[in-house]
Amino acid sequence: xxxxxxxxxxxxxxxxxxxxxxxxxxxxxxxxxxxxxxxxxxxxxxxxxxxxxxxxxxxxxxxxxxxxxxxxxxxxxxxxxxxxxxxxxxxxxxxxxxxxxxxxxxxxxxxxxxxxxxxxxxxxxxxxxxxxxxxxxxxxxxxxxxxxxxxxxxxxxxxxxxxxxxxxxxxxxxxxxxxxxxxxxxxxxxxxxxxxxxxxxxxxxxxxxxxxxxxxxxxxxxxxxxxxxxxxxxxxxxxxxxxxxxxxxxxxxxxxxxxxxxxxxxxxxxxxxxxxxxxxxxxxxxxxxxxxxxxxxxxxxxxxxxxxxxxxxxxxxxxxxxxxxxxxxxxxxxxxxxxxxxxxxxxxxxxxxxxxxxxxxxxxxx
Numbered sequence: 001x002x003x004x005x006x007x008x009x010x011x012x013x014x015x016x017x018x019x020x021x022x023x024x025x026x027x028x029x030x031x032x033x034x035x036x037x038x039x040x041x042x043x044x045x046x047x048x049x050x051x052x053x054x055x056x057x058x059x060x061x062x063x064x065x066x067x068x069x070x071x072x073x074x075x076x077x078x079x080x081x082x083x084x085x086x087x088x089x090x091x092x093x094x095x096x097x098x099x100x101x102x103x104x105x106x107x108x109x110x111x112x113x114x115x116x117x118x119x120x121x122x123x124x125x126x127x128x129x130x131x132x133x134x135x136x137x138x139x140x141x142x143x144x145x146x147x148x149x150x151x152x153x154x155x156x157x158x159x160x161x162x163x164x165x166x167x168x169x170x171x172x173x174x175x176x177x178x179x180x181x182x183x184x185x186x187x188x189x190x191x192x193x194x195x196x197x198x199x200x201x202x203x204x205x206x207x208x209x210x211x212x213x214x215x216x217x218x219x220x221x222x223x224x225x226x227x228x229x230x231x232x233x234x235x236x237x238x239x240x241x242x243x244x245x246x247x248x249x250x251x252x253x254x255x256x257x258x259x260x261x262x263x264x265x266x267x268x269x270x271x272x273x274x275x276x277x278x279x280x281x282x283x284x285x286x287x288x289x290x291x292x293x294x295x296x297x298x299x300x301x302x303x304x305x306x307x308x309x310x311x312x313x314x315x316x317x318x319x320x321x322x323x324x325x326x327x328x329x330x331x332x333x334x335x336x337x338x339x340x341x342x343x344x345x346x347x348x349x350x351x352x353x354x355x356x357x358x359x360x361x362x363x364x365x366x
Contacts, residue, residue: 001073002044003036003081009043010208011076011098013241016048017150018339023050025340034064034073036081047241061085071347074118078110086113092350094118099259100145100326104178104281107131115350118143118342120262121328127283141342144327144335145266152244161234164200166305167250168192170274171258172209173217177279181257184210185220187274187298191254192224192235194302202228202235203250205243207258252305254294261287265323266330270315272304290322 002012012033023031033052035041045052055061065073065088073091075082076098086093092115097106100120107128111117117140119125125142129135168191170184183191184206195202204224211218228235238246247253247260247267255261256274264271273288277296282288292308292315294301308315323330328338 001034001075001085002040003079004040004077005037006039006043007209007212009040012044013047014098014147015076015096018146018336019050020048021336022340022343071350072343078105078108092116092346094346100124100262101257101259102283102286103181103257112136116141116346120144121326123326142328143339143342144330145263146336146339148266148330149333149336150244152248154245154249158236158249161201164251165203165249166195166200166252166254167203167205167246168254169205169260170207170210171256172207173214175213178281180278181276181280182217183256183274185216186277186296188220188224189227190298191301192228196231196233198302201233203238203246204228205238205246252308254301262326265319266327270308271319272308
């Protein structure tokens with residue numbers, strides 16, 4: 001169930017491949033995307049073979065969520081519009097999120113509205129338990145990052161460069177001070193200049209919503225792109241919809257506090273974080289305390305990246321430990337397996353619940 005805007009389609013897009021695997025597992029036609037915005041629905045329909053149904057009106061929603069065969073509804077964000085669907089009692093309602101991170105939104109009290117929460121791993125469980133008072137009244141399934149198991153192809157044009165590639169992927173500016181994790185305005189240009197000074201190629205991938213709320217962030221993004229285009233090195237500006245190959249292709253990831261940072265752990269790519277240097281909320285004992293950190297003005301980016309590459313064996317072992325903490329086992333195929341298992345188990349539990357109450361049998365007779 002996706003109630004976001006066309007500009008937020010990236011949140012649902014991240015789940016298309018796992019949902020397609022679920023559809024194969026359950027039998028083709030079992031999975032449907034319910035989308036409130038017609039333009040968002042059209043965009044998603046262009047990218048998947050799954051059925052996409054627009055549920056713009058309350059009556060549409062009632063028909064879709066009132067079906068007897070419906071067992072599970074999953075939500076890839078914390079949109080207020082989700083609550084229009086959560087009111088229907090028949091299916092199990094599960095929060096997915098669109099990526100693991102330690103942003104304040106990941107410990108929202110809204111999580112209590114769902115029947116279950118699919119989290120990435122033990123670190124997420126502990127984070128939620130510490131932040132929510134009282135704790136969640138329901139159990140969570142740890143599914144890792146199933147997207148990491150999706151096959152991805154590196155564009156052939158990207159393979160021509162014979163050298164070190166650094167992915168710089170700043171997040172967007174956020175809707176509040178405590179969500180202002182973006183480095184694009186405070187450090188972005190210094191970071192890409194530092195990478196360029198080392199003779200390394202920059203793979204610049206800004207967040208899809210970067211600049212939507214702040215003219216300063218929008219101008220900083222434009223300045224970075226213009227500077228990269230002016231340089232002799234074959235830097236790459238990536239605003240495409242496909243994500244995954246970038247992490248497999250990069251030698252180092254420079255990221256803000258965002259899902260990209262945690263994805264780099266799941267994909268096994270060396271990571272350095274940019275400190276927000278703002279009023280952004282930072283969790284105690286966060287990832288900032290566990291990986292190399294670039295200062296909020298970005299001037300030390302080159303030295304941090306060099307150190308990261310020189311200490312590669314040590315860093316690799318440390319990141320493998322972090323990956324287990326945040327995602328559990330990340331062997332090929334393991335994370336999508338856990339996701340599919342969590343879905344089927346949740347559906348079975350829901351059906352058993354209604355059977356025990358006699359509600360399902362009564363409704364089948366009706």
